[in-house]
Amino acid sequence: MGNTSSMLTQYDIEEVQEHCNNAFSQQEIVSLYHRFCQLDRSGGGFISGDEFLSVPEFAVNPLSERLLRMLDGLNFKEFVAFLAAFSSRTKMEQKIEFIFKVYDSDGNGKVTFDDVLNVMRDLTGSFMSEQQRQKVLMHVFEEAGYEKDSSLVLSDFTKILSNSGLKMEVEVPID
Known part of the structure; x- marks a missing residue:
């Protein structure tokens, strides 16, 4: 192979x-x-x-x-x-672990407010101001029971995303 x-x-x-x-x-x-x-x-x-x-x-x-x-x-x-990670047959826990790795840019096993903010910048570009991004993110953190200076580990991330209705699937075309 x-x-x-x-x-x-x-x-x-x-x-x-x-x-x-x-x-x-x-x-x-x-x-x-x-x-x-x-x-x-x-x-x-x-x-x-x-x-x-x-x-x-x-x-x-x-x-x-x-x-x-x-x-x-x-x-x-x-x-x-x-x-x-994008297969419909993959368990939600594995999908969340994949997303966690995307957010954990330094690979230290923790996702901070700034890590999530950086991903939001990538995703929203100029469609949102920095102030809007921070406000939305603060709301998400607070709703989940975390503070701005919290460092989320995989279990925290799982707790937040497990009930989110996350859809992460692609279809593999068969030749």
Whole structure:
């Protein structure tokens, strides 16, 4: 599986399925493998940040810079595991863990008010003023029982988002 020019074996497919907690069917994994090979222009078995930016939907995503930190240098198995967060078969806890990693930009296991504010800046751009963003965020923190100087760990994040009706799904086209 290291070299993208090789084909996936049944064993490879099952191994990837297990690695991503069965978030994708075998047919979806084969389709994802074909897409991975298209993205891996160098043929080295890994996808670089620049190769990810060749996907128009990814390139225009306001969080693409944050996601690139998580994506750069992924092999196929890691690529599928990354995408598993967007599968309808993935449990909400795993989706929340993924989102937590996006917000935890320094990887210290904590999300601060400023971390969330930075993501809000990325998402809202010039559509909201800094004062509006801070006001909205303060309201969210207070509603959840936290203060501005709180540092949220994954369990806090889970508590806040578990009842939010979060939808985070993409469909994998089958070739």
